[in-house]
Amino acid sequence: MRLNDPSLLRVDSYVDGNWLAGKRRFAVTNPATGEVIANVADLGPAEVTAAIDAAVTAQREWSKRTAKDRAMIMRMWYDLVMANAEDLAVILTTEMGKPLAEAKGEVAYGASFIDWFAEEARRVCGDVLETPQADKRLLTLKQPIGVFGAITPWNFPIAMITRKVAPGIAAGCACVLKPAEQTPLSALALAELAERAGLPSGVMNIVTGMNAPAIGQTLCDDNRIRKMTFTGSTEVGRILMRQSAGSVKKMSLELGGNAPLLVFDDADLDKAVTGAMMSKFRNAGQTCVCANRIFVQDKIYDAFAKQLAEATKALQVGNGLTEGVEQGPIIDNQGLAKIERHVEDAIGKGANLLTGGKPHALGGTFFEPTVLTEMTSDMQLFREETFGPVAALFKFSDEEDAIAMANDSEFGLAAYLFTENAARLFRVSEALEFGIVAVNTGIFSSEVGPFGGLKNSGLGREGSKYGIDEFLEIKFVCVGI
Ligand code: NAP
Numbered sequence: 001m002r003l004n005d006p007s008l009l010r011v012d013s014y015v016d017g018n019w020l021a022g023k024r025r026f027a028v029t030n031p032a033t034g035e036v037i038a039n040v041a042d043l044g045p046a047e048v049t050a051a052i053d054a055a056v057t058a059q060r061e062w063s064k065r066t067a068k069d070r071a072m073i074m075r076m077w078y079d080l081v082m083a084n085a086e087d088l089a090v091i092l093t094t095e096m097g098k099p100l101a102e103a104k105g106e107v108a109y110g111a112s113f114i115d116w117f118a119e120e121a122r123r124v125c126g127d128v129l130e131t132p133q134a135d136k137r138l139l140t141l142k143q144p145i146g147v148f149g150a151i152t153p154w155n156f157p158i159a160m161i162t163r164k165v166a167p168g169i170a171a172g173c174a175c176v177l178k179p180a181e182q183t184p185l186s187a188l189a190l191a192e193l194a195e196r197a198g199l200p201s202g203v204m205n206i207v208t209g210m211n212a213p214a215i216g217q218t219l220c221d222d223n224r225i226r227k228m229t230f231t232g233s234t235e236v237g238r239i240l241m242r243q244s245a246g247s248v249k250k251m252s253l254e255l256g257g258n259a260p261l262l263v264f265d266d267a268d269l270d271k272a273v274t275g276a277m278m279s280k281f282r283n284a285g286q287t288c289v290c291a292n293r294i295f296v297q298d299k300i301y302d303a304f305a306k307q308l309a310e311a312t313k314a315l316q317v318g319n320g321l322t323e324g325v326e327q328g329p330i331i332d333n334q335g336l337a338k339i340e341r342h343v344e345d346a347i348g349k350g351a352n353l354l355t356g357g358k359p360h361a362l363g364g365t366f367f368e369p370t371v372l373t374e375m376t377s378d379m380q381l382f383r384e385e386t387f388g389p390v391a392a393l394f395k396f397s398d399e400e401d402a403i404a405m406a407n408d409s410e411f412g413l414a415a416y417l418f419t420e421n422a423a424r425l426f427r428v429s430e431a432l433e434f435g436i437v438a439v440n441t442g443i444f445s446s447e448v449g450p451f452g453g454l455k456n457s458g459l460g461r462e463g464s465k466y467g468i469d470e471f472l473e474i475k476f477v478c479v480g481i
Contacts, residue, residue: 017201058202257413278442412454
């Protein structure tokens with residue numbers, strides 16, 4: 001891996017300000033080439049408990065610092081992340097596969113949470129309440145929840161970490177974070193930069209390891225961990241919720257999606273196709289907010305399908321480090337198998353293949369950008385997120401029909417809607433049972449907007465002015481005078 005600063009490539013865990021080699025290692029591979037790029041420390045429950053010990057001690061001191069002081073360290077961290085954006089993007093693409101331009105975008109997006117929450121730290125304030133009794137004075141204090149556990153996925157190896165750690169440490173908490181097994185290097189590089197920024201030892205601990213269930217259980221069982229924050233599959237989210245019941249932890253869960261994208265016949269067709277391409281094919285379709293089910297009104301269905309298939313055929317597939325590549329590999333064989341299964345199931349039940357549909361000639365886990373039409377609700381793809389580059393087009397006749405199909409899902413994370421009719425825009429946005437509705441655009445994420453889902457897509461909101469509340473407790477103080 002060619003880096004301007006090779007010392008950013010850390011392969012040991014980061015616990016209490018020390019780089020911990022552990023007793024075993026596990027291999028991290030480049031999904032574009034299959035090459036082993038690093039052997040990383042494989043920690044188990046004993047080391048995780050040591051990390052919790054460190055976080056508990058560090059949090060006491062960290063929470064006593066002024067918000068301004070915490071913000072200044074975070075701001076330094078932000079500056080270092082941006083100054084090293086090029087290297088961070090190379091590390092990210094090499095371990096995860098997304099095109100370098102997307103990786104650079106993720107570094108800036110990830111950094112924006114550090115910058116944003118450094119500012120938010122200084123705006124946490126309690127209240128003085130009007131009292132119903134003349135001999136009492138009533139106040140609320142907002143205090144850090146304490147030590148939190150965090151578990152993050154591979155598809156945004158930087159942003160999913162900063163979206164949790166930045167609000168947490170801004171609030172005066174400390175954490176023990178386990179990154180995904182496929183993408184520990186981005187997490188460790190972030191820790192290296194946090195250390196250089198002056199973040200005190202023990203405030204952010206990164207435990208890498210292969211035994212995710214044991215690490216998760218250790219975090220959930222420990223009473224000193226007062227909150228779990230998780231991004232990943234709904235299935236694992238449910239496990240963590242169950243395991244956290246014993247110690248009644250506060251939970252933030254960013255789970256699976258099955259995003260609908262609705263195109264009405266009054267939409268601007270070019271805008272809708274561009275938006276669908278951005279939403280569908282970003283990160284090779286491996287994001288929780290990628291459009292999974294594209295519903296198109298009957299009058300414009302054929303025109304939309306034709307234009308989308310043309311744009312899809314033009315996508316450049318390859319190693320994300322190669323200039324001009326727009327779609328990298330799928331993360332692993334399991335991910336590839338699920339995509340193949342969904343496409344086969346759809347074709348077997350009558351879908352029509354406009355382009356793609358099979359593993360790419362490049363081999364490995366590359367998959368052809370695909371467009372399917374004549375999709376129906378009895379197909380697997382309708383119920384489960386595909387997490388791959390498959391645009392699946394369903395037909396609808398009227399607004400009521402479109403809303404009913406879109407809402408017919410256990411998930412409720414993001415939905416998209418394309419229309420030039422202002423009344424419809426409000427009607428449909430209000431009717432969709434999703435935490436996020438993007439109108440006439442395929443991209444909506446930023447540090448300013450609250451990110452989170454309804455139904456089985458999760459609990460809580462990340463980013464925005466609301467994100468820091470997830471790491472604060474409200475204490476009521478009643479003073480007799
Ligand atoms: P995953 O299997 O749930 O893994 C996510 C994280 O959980 C990884 O760090 C994984 O560790 C860990 N993990 C796995 N089993 C565990 C267990 N029993 N106890 C504790 N931790 C455990 O999800 P994924 O397949 O990597 O990610 C894709 C999913 O994430 C999709 O469903 C996607 O929609 C969702 N996602 C949601 C959002 C959102 O904001 N809502 C954002 C991104 C992704 P290992 O890597 O070691 O297995």
